[in-house]
């Protein structure tokens with residue numbers, strides 16, 4: 079198991095990563111000044127609960143913590159105001175106090191929702207991220223917590239850093255293939271925005287999703303977290319470079335919200351979004367990424383590479399104009415200058431609409 083420190087401008091916290099990391103939780107809690115008797119409130123979902131909740135609860139109870147749990151439905155649609163409210167109600171009914179700690183046991187949805195519950199319960203209490211998916215290598219680090227609104231993804235939220243990230247890679251062994259794929263989109267994103275050598279390693283070593291296990295999987299998590307943490311260290315509240323982490327997300331988020339949360343996984347939507355960002359980059363910078371055959375590469379992992387036929391370009395543009403990076407309704411997308419180097423660029427509506435149409439007509443990215 080490896081142990082390192084995530085640093086932001088306002089806080090430092092430990093990351094425990096590897097097989098069996100969960101077993102370190104009682105020791106970690108004591109080091110965070112949580113004595114036995116502290117109330118711990120586990121938020122998890124109905125896919126993770128049958129697999130790991132009893133084990134985690136029993137371990138914490140054996141260490142004499144006062145453990146409660148609340149289970150939400152799995153899937154992106156669960157990142158809703160209703161579930162947020164239900165979690166707050168359960169937290170109040172369990173009489174959580176300001177010394178209590180919330181534990182987010184699950185993937186990105188659980189982490190984002192539980193983090194937002196922690197950010198707002200009694201104006202903010204502590205929480206620990208315990209990821210059980212690959213996607214959560216991105217969402218568990220950096221303190222962006224949120225719920226979705228039908229009008230836009232992650233629109234209601236806060237920056238609230240966790241006390242620790244406890245990433246037990248044995249939990250990933252039961253991850254369904256579609257979830258693994260979803261998380262891998264964020265791994266690819268991290269490589270493309272910051273690290274050419276990691277990108278080259280991915281191209282050489284991860285030929286199919288089946289290669290994502292054991293040491294290769296842990297390496298992807300470690301590299302992804304390193305890249306993410308270095309960006310968050312530079313810009314915790316997204317006033318500059320943190321927006322680069324939104325590569326592929328401007329269209330990705332628009333697709334998720336337009337199609338209905340959960341129709342595409344987050345990673346599937348981001349994969350299409352990255353291909354569109356490359357498409358726009360080629361047109362704006364006048365150079366070609368054709369030699370990289372991104373669409374062919376993505377398709378090898380089973381990602382969709384074109385826009386679903388049911389979505390209309392003007393509806394997507396409207397959603398993109400409502401994205402958090404947009405100012406005064408002007409879309410700002412993260413574009414690829416070269417592998418490992420991105421920037422945020424303002425784009426005019428009519429150009430974007432034409433490119434969305436062209437992207438759809440040619441059947442997606444190349």
Ligand SMILES: O=C(O)C(=O)C[C@@H](O)[C@H](O)[C@H](O)COP(=O)(O)O
Nearest residue numbers: 216220222231232320323324327402
């Ligand atoms: O942490 C960040 O910063 C990110 O942008 C990470 C994204 O990969 C994350 O998946 C998320 O969707 C954040 O998007 P946002 O529009 O809510 O900032």
